[in-house]
Amino acid sequence: MSGQSQSSLLVPGELSPTRHVPGNIRRPEYVGKPAPTPYKGPEVQTPETVEAMRIAGRIAARAMEEAAKAIAPGVTTDELDRIAHAYMCDHGAYPSTLGYRGFPKSLCTSVNEVICHGIPDSTVLRDGDIINLDVTAYIGGVHGDNNATYLVGDVDEESRLLVERTRESLTRAIKAVKPGRQINIIGRVIESYAKRFGYGVVRDFTGHGINSSFHSGLIIPHYDSPHATTVIQPGMTFTIEPMLTLGTHDYDMWDDGWTVVTKDRKRTAQFEHTLVVTETGTEILTLP
Secondary structure, X not given: OOOHHHHOOOOOOOOOOOOOOOOOOOOOOOOOOOOOOOOOOOOEOOHHHHHHHHHHHHHHHHHHHHXXXXXXXXXXXXHHHHHHHHHHHHOOOEEOOOOHHHOOOOOEEEEOOEEEOOOOOOOEOOOOOEEEEXXXXXXXXXXXXXXXEEEOOOOOHHHHHHHHHHHHHHHHXXXXXXXXXXXXXXXXXXXXXXXXXXXXXXXXXXXXXXXXXXXXXXXXXXXXOOOOOOEOOOOEEEEEOXXXXXXXXXXXXXOOOOOEEEOOOOOEEEOEEXXXXXXXXXXXXXXX
């Protein structure tokens, strides 16, 4: 058994009231609607769109960094949401998750066995936990999306290595992106690296195309999928966001319709960047 806090599983907490976004901040078109309008545009973006995404990506990265500074035992996930929300609003950006398909908060906080889409609430972080913050900012008509997993206090070796190696799997995947290669090179690199350590690679939640649309319809699997044959081209913008687990990649969904947990309740980590493909490789758009 690793990590004393791993023995007590997460349960849903209480939600705080919906946070206010100043009226002068432009909303994405899906806010107040059950679902976004499907994206019909190209996956290759204009230089103007990419420049706007640099700004959105930088704000998302800095908002995540600000919230991460507060991570410590005794802090609630709702407090992390408050910090990221305030940072984005203060910089003229709308928190993309707020109101996306009804999601109630301004970032995702996924603790321990939560694979993704954890909702910030009254949950208190404990010494030995790990937590993923997933922050997306919308400004200038485009989105920038990033996430990272952080250690809370004194974390056991097994969890620490999982986090370190998940970050490394993202680094390796980004290096593999080159024009002319197929999208499945990304998943092939991640899966072969994860297999060395016996980690599960989550299959049903993926990276995605991103631009003026939060999720464009382009799918970026993190395992070697025979279907991911789209050829990578310069100017394409998408996320890579591997989710690795200490056990199975199978999952359960909480009743809230968002929180995804590992079926065996073992821990999981994730890292994400938004990228633009260049003539020779990639540029990361979500650097603080």
